[in-house]
Amino acid sequence: MAYSDAGGMLNVGTLPTFGARWLVPRLGDFKATWPDIQLNLITQTREFNFDREGIDIAIHFGEDNLPGCVTHRLMGETLIAVCAPKLLKENDDLPIARERVRNCTLLQHSTRPRAWQDWLAATGVAVVDELAGPRFEHFHMVIQAAVAGLGLALLPEFLVREELESGRLVAPFDVSIPNQHAYYVVYPKEKENNFAVRAFRDWLIATCRTEQDDRAIPSGTAA
Numbered sequence: 001m002a003y004s005d006a007g008g009m010l011n012v013g014t015l016p017t018f019g020a021r022w023l024v025p026r027l028g029d030f031k032a033t034w035p036d037i038q039l040n041l042i043t044q045t046r047e048f049n050f051d052r053e054g055i056d057i058a059i060h061f062g063e064d065n066l067p068g069c070v071t072h073r074l075m076g077e078t079l080i081a082v083c084a085p086k087l088l089k090e091n092d093d094l095p096i097a098r099e100r101v102r103n104c105t106l107l108q109h110s111t112r113p114r115a116w117q118d119w120l121a122a123t124g125v126a127v128v129d130e131l132a133g134p135r136f137e138h139f140h141m142v143i144q145a146a147v148a149g150l151g152l153a154l155l156p157e158f159l160v161r162e163e164l165e166s167g168r169l170v171a172p173f174d175v176s177i178p179n180q181h182a183y184y185v186v187y188p189k190e191k192e193n194n195f196a197v198r199a200f201r202d203w204l205i206a207t208c209r210t211e212q213d214d215r216a217i218p219s220g221t222a223a
Contacts, residue, residue, distance in 0.1 A: 009038045010196040013048040013058030017139035018183070021159055023059070030203050037196045045111050045137060050188045057187040057197050059204075064184050070192055072201060074183040074208045077156040079119060080176045082169040084149040095174035098123045105151030106133040107142050115154050122177045143169075 014023055019041055027039065042048075048058045050069075064071040081101070088096070101123070106116050108131065116130040133151060136142045139159055146153035146160075147168050157176065163169040185204050191197045 008036075008196045009040065010200055011040045011042060011054055011056045012200065013042045013044070013053070013055040015045065015059060015061060015139075016043040017143070017159060018059060018061070019043050020140060021162075026207060029207070030200070033203065034196075034199050037199060039200075048186075056191055056194065057185065057200055060184045060186045062181050062184075064182075066186055068189060069186045070189055071184045071186045072205055074185055074204060075158075075212065076182045077158065077179045078176050079115065079154050079179060080157050080160075080171050081119065081152055081154050081173050082146055082160055082164070082171050083152045084147055085167065085170050086149050087152070088170065088172060092172070094170060094172055096172050098125050098173055098175065101125055101152065101173070102127050106130065107145050107151045107153040108133045108135040109139060109142050109154070110135050110137050112154075119154055119175065119177055123173070123175050 042053065042055055048055050048060070050058070059074070060066065060071070064073065083104070087104070101120070102125065109115060113131070120127060120130055134145065136145060139155060142153050142155060143160060143163065145151065146155070147163060160169055164171065185201050187197050187201070
C-alpha cells in the first residue's frame with residue numbers, strides 16, 4: 001500500500017502482553033499527534049518475519065542483532081517474583097525468607113525457560129526442580145494465574161505494576177534481577193526512510209525515554 005507524505009497504513013508487530021498492557025494504553029497519544037496514520041497491530045511470541053508477514057515495524061525482545069534490520073533500544077526489564085496475597089501466611093511481613101520459595105508452585109513462561117533458574121541462582125536458593133510447574137505461553141496468562149493464586153510467578157515489574165499497586169499481587173521476596181536482554185523497536189533497512197515508520201519509531205523512543213526519566217525522579221521531588 002502506498003504511503004502519503006504524512007499518513008498511511010502501518011503494520012506493527014508486538015508481543016501480546018507488551019502490546020495489550022503497555023502499547024495499546026498509550027496509542028491515544030500517538031493518534032493525537034499523527035491522526036492520518038492507521039495502525040494495525042499484529043501479535044505473536046515468535047520472531048517476526050517482515051517480508052512474509054507484511055510487518056513494517058515491530059517491538060522485539062532479545063538482542064539487537066537482527067540481520068537486515070535497524071534496531072533502537074526502548075527499555076530493559078527487571079524480573080520480580082510475585083504471588084497473590086492469599087498464598088502468604090497471615091502473620092507474614094514482607095519480604096519473607098527466600099527459602100520459602102521451595103514450598104511454592106513455580107509458574108513457568110514457555111518462552112523464558114531459564115528465568116527461574118537465573119532468579120534462583122541470584123537468590124542462592126536451590127529447589128528440587130526449578131522447571132516444574134504449570135506452563136503458559138503468554139505473560140498475560142502467567143499474570144492471571146498468579147492473581148488466581150495458582151503459584152509464584154516471575155514477571156517483568158513494569159507489566160504487573162497495576163496489580164502490585166492494587167494489592168492483587170505482592171512481591172514477597174527482596175530479590176529482583178535485571179534481564180540481560182531488552183525491548184527494541186526494529187524495522188527493515190529498506191523502510192528506514194518511510195514516513196510512518198519514522199514517526200512511530202520516534203514516538204516510541206520518546207515515550208520510553210520520558211517514562212524512564214519520570215521514574216528516575218524521587219517521590220515528592222518537583223520536576
